[in-house]
Amino acid sequence: MKPFAFISFIVLITSMIYTVYAQELKPSNLFSNHMVLQSGMEVPVWGDAKPNEKITVTFANQEKSTITDAKGKWMVKLEPLGVSKIGRSMSISGHSKITLSDILVGEVWICSGQSNMEFKVDNVPEIKSLKPIPNHIRSFEVKHTVSFEEAQDVNGHWSTSPSTSAVAFGFAFFLETLGDVPVGIINTSWGSTSIEAWMPRDMTEQLPYFKTIMSEFDSDTLTQNKIQKALDASNGWSKEEDVFLRRQPNIVYNAMMSPLAPYACKGLVWYQGERNTRYLSGMPEVTETNWFHRVAGMKEYGDILKFWVERYRTQWNNEYMHFSIVMLPGYGKGTYNSPEIDSKSPTAPSWAWMRESQLKILELPYTTVVNTIDLGDEKNIHPTDKLPIAQRLALKAAKYTLNKDVIAEGPTFKTLKKENNVMVVKFNQAKGLKTKDNKAPTGFWIADESLQWKPAIAKIQDETILLSHDKITQPKYVRYAFSGKPDVNLVNGENLPAYPFRTDSDYSTK
Template sequence: MTKKPFILTLFIILLFNTAITYSQELKLSNLFCDNMVLQRGTEVPVWGVAAPKEKIRVKFAGQSVTTRTGKNGKWMVVLAPMEASKTPREMTISGKKEIVFSNVVVGEVWICSGQSNMQFSVSNAPEVDALLSSAKNIRSFEVKRTVSFKEEDNVSGKWKDVPPSSAVAFGFAYFLEKAEDIPIGIIHASWGSSSLEAWMPRDMADEFPYFKDIMNDLDADTETRNRINKALSSGEERTTKEDIFMRRQPNILYNAMMKPLAPYACRGLVWYQGERNTRYYSGVPMVNEDNWYHRVIGMKEYGDVLQSWVKRYRKEWKNKKMHFSVVMLPGYGKGTNNNPDIDSKSPTAMSWAWMRESQQKVLDLPYTSVVNTIDLGDETDVHPKDKLPIGKRLALLAQKHTLNKDIVAEGPVLDQVKAQDNGLVIYFNNAKGLKTIDQKDPRGFWIADESMQWHMAGAKIVGETVVLSNDAIKNPVYVRYAFAGKPDVNLANAADLPAYPFRTDNEIPTDE
């Protein structure tokens, strides 16, 4: 007598759950909505959910593509590559019901991500703010700043027919649009004081033991997890203190703000991040209540982790040619957590120079670029306002490296060093029209012999080379250029693009 009611109850539960599954309405990722920009010249995935086995049809720009949902209700179709178009069109998605998105255009789509200097608003950068009145054909998707302990399928936000809030992202979009005269779409996903680790997929723990330790500790930290869940449940009411606490955790920004963006078709990702990882030169520091948020990798290892991060994102987007444009950290006068007060002009001080060197390791990978900011920044402000040149240089790099334009997009880059008499001759790539921006002799060069005692070098431009010497050094061997926290530099090429910092020695710092 007791068995039949149990079976009947179980049957009703199963029937109810099945009904819920099969009544799932047609929905798309939030990335697909009115005002969206689709990437030109490549296949464009479109995806969402509906009832299992439901037939889905997507129509856009003369294309009609169909599929059926899987058992889990998920579906995806792929539109064939399209040419850029400023003409607004409708996208129709139909199943048991029909959804129509209006004002859809095709152009160049970029994700702009990182920490506070990417989040830095247009209104706080006067030169960038002045461009708003002449901006056109720029649209944006602002990703809601939140976290999650699991990888999310959807993201909060919507496309708007307005420029992004980020000064760097808007400047980039503005100059790219002016050059190409096509729609530019920016997906802006940044959060101040976030580390590289905050944007790392959990499975990168398989490659980096330090990240595995951090994630294991987060899993076991019930107090932290409860605190974050409580902050999330309070929604917009959460305090700034709780906001900071969440965004300085590992992995959980990726889960909520980046994972759901894949595989939205885009040309690439602009990455302006690194400040959080400059507090130590090497390794992951032990932490206490005062510096718990510093438990991230240091400057030395950052470049290796960044390379793997790029590869992992390309895997997520299923796009081996997805371009990554990294914004080099600009000039800044502070040192590390252990030694913050440094000589910002010294080539040996523990400064952001070591992070810039690490960031440039990304160039070992194909389809990457680094925006040189060595002539920018602020001695005392970690949030400098000179964001306009960054946007210009990002646009130049995008034109050259992703749109195959025959332009000069980088400043002089070290090619080789040769000994000459009692000096050294520096040869560069991208050195046509080599000059100084103030018509004075080049500054920022230091040389050393085998003793590794560094001396400021006298420098002269000879053709497309720079000749270095110092009477105190008979046989100079090594060179460091602009290798300081806030170097004084003036070397550029005919395109007014600054020379990239470099060093030719293998010496490792000792003041950590």
């Protein structure tokens, strides 16, 4: 061997040896002091170390060992754990040893979405006032970033401080109270992100429109370079770049969701959809002014959401992973092409169509939709009435994941029949049916075969509503709260609002 070649060979071998031995034992950032582990199911614990190293994890009288693979990756799975409010320690050992302290066992939920999930606790006085009270709530705040490839680890850490998200913290607070369990929240949310931003790339195989989006993204070198420049900036990216990054497809998922799997959790709360309300249907062509509109419309959103939930369950290897969707609340604006609408109209291109799409998730098992039709703001896309949302999320989780005997939803449409010129609507969950202001029910519209909608005169009779209009002698269809910002007052005995519905389509709710 020539001297130069020999020296190069020695340098290469030395570099390889250094790389192997420099890879010290390190668990994923998800495993740290103050974390909450999910009770009642297998708990994966994973990280990095040297290749072919024996790793042992000890926690709660369990000891699990494994050997790292050729890349130094390792994972063990703890057997199901019982609830524990007492902070305990976990040891992770190989050639070195790491001890993590103050670990609780309870309910772990991922909270994700766009700006209304990110909406800060300090902006909601009713939720901010709860901050000094919790004893067993922990939070993991995922840092905003993007990645062209699925990241191996997530950027964040567990804290004894409440989540910065008003909805997430409020949910944790009320769930801890209802369930009498520690609650861990992983908050991974970013304002103005579309559902496409949170999609894994392989969903292109199921969704042709997403394949089109990703093909365009891959061939757009200008966008690729702009993203890389922002990521490489030593002082962080600008506000303009921040908006640009979060409005791209897939790369938010890669950095802020993919590395969370398969952290054991009970479910995921999803408060997103505003970004996908710009069009009633279809995917618009991109122009210089609407470059960020390359997303699905409202009517397609529901089927896409179902594919998305099933794909996430595959990612977590958990077919029982619960998804709780926050319905978009009242808002007075329309679509990109028709922004100024009558927010009370049952036919305007409003958020009513997105809510109907969101309710399609109930076609899958282990899903719930939190009704917000009585909330929101006519002019503000970021309403401050987040406390009821948090309470209703907690009720859903308590009932459907902790099997608590609570009423978790308001009246839902059951049946419709015609008696002479009166439409009779029956509801589920309607015990104590009433209006919150003791006035006649509002928000109902009826139509005959012509679909010329008229505001109905509504009366409560036991657990049914009687609807009529003096100009409609042969009523056939009903719409309730099917508008951008409807005036509604119908609730059950638990003061939970009735869900929006329409009978001129195949439609159901839970």
